[in-house]
Amino acid sequence: MSKQDHAALADAFNKDESRVDWHDQTLWFVREKRDKAVNKVPEWEWLRETASQIKNNVLSNLSEYLTQFEAQAVQNGVVVHWAADANEHNEIVYGLLKKHGVDRMVKSKSMLTEECHLNEFLAEKGVDVVDTDLGERVVQLAGEPPSHIVLPCIHKKKEEIGEIFHEHLGTPAGNADPQFLTHAARLHLREKFLTRKAALTGVNFAVAETGEFVVCTNEGNADMGAHLADIHIACMGIEKLIPERKHLGVFLRLLTRSATGQPVTTYSSHFKKPRPGQEMHIVLVDNGRSTQLGKKDFRNSLKCIRCAACFNTCPVYRRSGGHSYHTAVAGPIGSILSPNLDMKKYADLPFASTLCGSCSNVCPVKIDIHDQLYKWRQVIVQEGYAPVAKKLMMKTMTWVLSHPSVYHTAGKAGRWFMLNTPFTVNNGLNPWWKGREMPEAPRESFGQWYKRNRK
């Protein structure tokens, strides 16, 4: 477990209730935009099912598709690298930069590089990385990780962003107009695009059949970086593969509608060959994915296309903020991916949910997210990562509830339930009472009433 778990970080986030309201409403607005967009597509549920089946096929043939993809990409003139873990990924990227004598690079959004902590790694090696997605640039300047995989600075108010830009980009103090700030970032980042020799991008989809990969952005930052640089490095998790080009027709219909409610991103760029004189590299990263693939109950999480619809719909995410998940990919999907990377560190995350199931319903590839949260809880407890007090409480409860006579005696003795259930455990602090009144205990239980009236 990290220094503070999700509950503690969420508690801190909730100290400022009006900010929680603002955060909740901003993200609910995105969920509403998603609803509007998907309801314009009558075959939406068919699309989700089709995407899910394609991804099931991908998982069942992943080694073959990876081999095919590499062969095609090499034929296209692309250099393909394989990284077993985060460190190897970082070393490969650094090696390429070093080889070209590059110490400054632009990077478009890649959650994989967040997962691998590439920026910190390169900073230590003296490489200056500029994140070019506006939201990522904001959090980078603020010295924070993204709080959301699609909207990296959604936790920041425009006034705060105005302050950050004032400090780092020299915009006038007090100017918090999104139009103005975006324009300032445009000028600031154009200079970077024009002067950097290396560009790193993420990958949304990679096509086994053709060896091409697709990068989706609204801002155009991936393209600005890649087409102006001498060397383009694209980093992807091995699960990003799809079998054939035509399958893009399914995923591109789902991705952005689910993510932001747009019918498609402004740019869906298909990179197949380097342009003349340019080098193009693809880094295929495992970092725990092959392990997750071997877990029957959890492998479906690898179908994720990183749309973040589950974030936006999650009532817990909206009211706890992305940083409370203390991991690169937050939200419900992060809560089922992270325990695979480090079960001890992320043992709290599968419990940061009410299991309401909304995440599974919005998921465009039909990942059974809330069922996996339930299953991770079982695994985490079995592996010994449950707090001792909780274990004792659960054992006591089970014993009482498995023995009717004990249960009835306990009930008569002043509503045992009220004093010993999970709702009120933690005597002294009583977290139920903190924000809620206790239920009023009735004179008799239903069982007692039934005995008097029906038997």
Added chain:
Amino acid sequence: MRVGLFIPCYVDQMYPQVGIATLHLLEKYGCEVEYPADQTCCGQPMANSGFEHLTQGCNDLFIKNFSEFEYIVCPSGSCTLHIKDHLHGGDGIRKKIYELVEFLTDVLKVESLDASFPHKVGLHQSCHGQRGLKMSQMTELVAPPFSKPEKLLKMVKGIELIELTRKDECCGFGGTFCVAEEAVSVKMGKDRVADHIHHGAEYITGADMSCLMHLEGILRRQKSPIRVKHIAEILDSKG
């Protein structure tokens, strides 16, 4: 038909009136109802906390108590869903257990009710009943709307069902979540309550007393005049 009445542990202990209303309703529609005295709990609080492996005692007890019945009816979507999804060793039971509302609409095919409740009522869609048992259409899906609890509530004389801004957002109860994640749980509950207040509810109803217990705790802390009532109480109400 012989119906075994399954009253969840916290309803038995804290909300006997919900059990009584459920019994009345089933008897009113001609069911031969029996309440096995040795029942306790479905095991969900432990299972949802990651301790499903400890629940075999609860499972065995449940099977022992309810195997003989044609149907099992329970006034809680959440407990019903737990039995359906996680009861080990009782396949027959998993198919014959119904949540009260779905039993009324799907098995008894109730088309009219002799009930009156002249108040403005907000319906809280408890997630396990809605998304788990599919008692109502879910706003995330592109699919035709329906609602079994609304269908029944609309048969009640004088009732006025209010619209909500967020039709099916979770209240934040979530079993042990309500104490393990106290801050978020309470905030979610406050937001749900605010939506009902905003639309003029006098009562909040639903098919899961656990969610309502959580919302009631918040309403009472706010000294709100709004009260919670389990849907069985309204369907059995004489106004």
Added chain:
Amino acid sequence: MSSKDKILTAVKASQPEQRELPPLEPPTEGRPADPAKQFVEVLEAIGGRAYIVSGWERIGMILKEAYTADKRVVSGCAGLGFMMESIDDPHSLENVELAVLEGHFGVAENGACWITEDRMMERALPFIAQNLALVIHKKDIVPTMYEAYQRIADAEYGFGTFIAGPSKTADIEQSLVLGAHGPRSMTVFLIDEGMSDAGFY
């Protein structure tokens, strides 16, 4: 063992039993009847502009009206021959005020146009220009991305992209701002040869 072999071995050992690929042809019930009309509506909703025109001559007139001679306009369209120029270094495109390029086709459901690098002059051009205009034929609008990929099929390209509207961001408090890094405006000219007069939306 190389990382490649290690990964492939691990994946092979972990991957589940074979699952078949589903059919891809979508149900068409409830689709808008007129793809061109839908294309224009969607494009405008995402911040783009559409003109339905009778031909290249009309496009030239509209552009001349909008862009004075001191603005750098780059065109890769044979139909607008008077604007052609060659490009040595993509960085030199930084001051391009308008790029006019010919796309292959448009997609009604999302307002996107498909264009490949052979029609871009430089890969960077459609992204670096301050404003972008794409020209397609009105008859070349397909209903959805399914038909779009039917149409692309196994076409050969080094780089190709769907462009849907101007570059944009909503990263600051979900406020939509047009002109993030790329073009601030995006215009699509739909050539309708059957049209005698140039009306526009």
